[in-house]
Amino acid sequence: MRPLRETQEPLLRRAQEHALDYLATVEDRAIFPTRDARAALEAFEEPLPEVGAEPLEMLDQLHRLGSPATTAQVGGRYFGFVNGGAHPPAVAARWLADVWDQNVGLGVMSPVCQRLEEVTERWLVDLLHLPAGTAAGFVTGTSIAITCALAAARNELLSRAGWDVAGQGLFGAPPLRVVVGEEAHVAVFRSLSILGLGRERVEIVPSDDQGRLRPERLPALDDRTLVVAQAGNVNSGAFDPMRPICEAARAAGAWVHVDGAFGLWAGASRRAFPMYDGVQLADSWSVDAHKTLNAPYDCGIVLCRDRRALVAALSAQASYLLETGGREGLATTPDMSRRGRVVDLWATLKTLGRRGVERLVDQLCERAWQCADRLRDHGFEVPNEVVFNQVLVAFRDQPTVDALLRELTDSGECWCGSAVWRGRPVVRISVCSARTTREDIERTVAAFVAARERIEGPLAPEATTEGTNGHGR
Numbered sequence: 284m285r286p287l288r289e290t291q292e293p294l295l296r297r298a299q300e301h302a303l304d305y306l307a308t309v310e311d312r313a314i315f316p317t318r319d320a321r322a323a324l325e326a327f328e329e330p331l332p333e334v335g336a337e338p339l340e341m342l343d344q345l346h347r348l349g350s351p352a353t354t355a356q357v358g359g360r361y362f363g364f365v366n367g368g369a370h371p372p373a374v375a376a377r378w379l380a381d382v383w384d385q386n387v388g389l390g391v392m393s394p395v396c397q398r399l400e401e402v403t404e405r406w407l408v409d410l411l412h413l414p415a416g417t418a419a420g421f422v423t424g425t426s427i428a429i430t431c432a433l434a435a436a437r438n439e440l441l442s443r444a445g446w447d448v449a450g451q452g453l454f455g456a457p458p459l460r461v462v463v464g465e466e467a468h469v470a471v472f473r474s475l476s477i478l479g480l481g482r483e484r485v486e487i488v489p490s491d492d493q494g495r496l497r498p499e500r501l502p503a504l505d506d507r508t509l510v511v512a513q514a515g516n517v518n519s520g521a522f523d524p525m526r527p528i529c530e531a532a533r534a535a536g537a538w539v540h541v542d543g544a545f546g547l548w549a550g551a552s553r554r555a556f557p558m559y560d561g562v563q564l565a566d567s568w569s570v571d572a573h574k575t576l577n578a579p580y581d582c583g584i585v586l587c588r589d590r591r592a593l594v595a596a597l598s599a600q601a602s603y604l605l606e607t608g609g610r611e612g613l614a615t616t617p618d619m620s621r622r623g624r625v626v627d628l629w630a631t632l633k634t635l636g637r638r639g640v641e642r643l644v645d646q647l648c649e650r651a652w653q654c655a656d657r658l659r660d661h662g663f664e665v666p667n668e669v670v671f672n673q674v675l676v677a678f679r680d681q682p683t684v685d686a687l688l689r690e691l692t693d694s695g696e697c698w699c700g701s702a703v704w705r706g707r708p709v710v711r712i713s714v715c716s717a718r719t720t721r722e723d724i725e726r727t728v729a730a731f732v733a734a735r736e737r738i739e740g741p742l743a744p745e746a747t748t749e750g751t752n753g754h755g756r
């Protein structure tokens with residue numbers, strides 16, 4: 284056998300070459316892959332090789348076919364979903380950690396990742412103003428983070444009622460109540476259904492015109508109630524009024540979970556803090572580092588005020604699982620084996636620092652305001668108060684939205700998603716990459732204007748000057 288370094292070196296160098304080539308061109312090409320690039324993916328359709336391919340050829344094929352068929356998410360004009368970019372130092376740290384190939388389930392499997400999880404947990408609690416001692420679990424994304432947090436909430440509320448869910452399941456358990464805002468994210472309902480809490484059994488609280496849960500419409504809460512609030516509506520970016528929700532829940536002994544997939548990072552911004560305030564009174568939180576923070580995928584975090592409740596809900600015991608007495612990665616996640624994704628997150632926080640995270644959050648908001656202002660200048664209707672990084676553009680009907688999105692995509696200039704916002708078809712612009720410059724916003728607005736010109740006629744969008752009321756600044 285050749286030494287490890289010799290076998291890896293040509294591969295890592297080739298991967299690096301292709302990666303650098305990718306980065307050199309990605310900002311100059313269509314944001315969504317061209318028809319030709321997508322058609323070329325057909326070449327991946329081959330039977331499982333009987334005999335393994337030559338590794339360098341595999342890398343070449345991956346770059347030749349794969350790179351052009353990616354969405355240019357690491358550039359500045361991808362505005363789909365709430366996807367975020369990739370902070371370059373974190374990508375580099377991740378490469379190194381990939382070579383380490385650590386399993387973070389137990390401290391004995393990776394002392395370095397155990398230590399980085401301890402440190403990063405403390406940094407997050409500090410940065411987001413959460414209660415001292417809050418536990419973090421490093422998971423794939425917010426969907427899993429919500430599921431873990433709601434499992435802790437469910438088990439803890441029922442344990443206080445004398446019922447052991449972990450041992451006895453939900454069969455014959457006293458009922459819990461689940462209260463959610465009308466605008467709760469679909470991931471919340473998926474978690475409720477997975478956890479046996481029922482996505483249809485919820486008590487739904489009406490929202491206001493920005494999608495904020497109306498606290499005065501909360502039902503009477505009690506100590507068998509789980510409340511799910513939202514820091515950052517996936518369409519409007521709006522935050523539920525956290526303080527009244529959390530105070531009402533606390534007074535009643537209810538549990539509050541905050542879904543803050545992209546919005547929880549507002550806690551790092553002094554400007555955004557008034558909207559965030561009260562979040563720290565909740566019992567559990569879910570957030571993605573791969574969205575607003577621009578850590579690479581996949582990087583979600585579950586946070587729980589009561590470490591014991593989270594650990595109890597996710598616990599696994601077997602004699603071969605040797606515990607070190609320190610933090611054990613598998614205690615706060617549903618996985619046993621997982622990669623050291625904390626390295627990516629640690630590297631992001633280490634190189635941005637508190638001030639860098641604040642600047643990033645503020646920059647995304649400023650670009651969103653710029654985008655909304657410039658679109659309104661051109662007669663587009665922005666129906667949401669732009670309080671964070673989300674900008675909606677309303678059109679009179681779905682065919683207009685579809686036609687506009689097709690034009691935008693074909694222009695190669697930007698990529699946006701769509702949604703139905705309070706009954707109206709909208710284009711969604713989610714400003715969540717650190718790479719997005721003022722110029723990127725100007726190019727994007729110009730692309731909107733050009734796209735509208737191309738579809739004018741029977742599908743002309745409303746050119747209205749209504750809706751120019753405040754941006755929530």
Ligand SMILES: *Cc1c(COP(=O)(O)O)cnc(C)c1O
Nearest residue numbers: 424425426468470517544545571
């Ligand atoms: C993205 C998002 C989720 C789901 O997070 P994943 O990381 O995709 O699992 C949940 N809630 C909100 C508000 C989101 O924006």
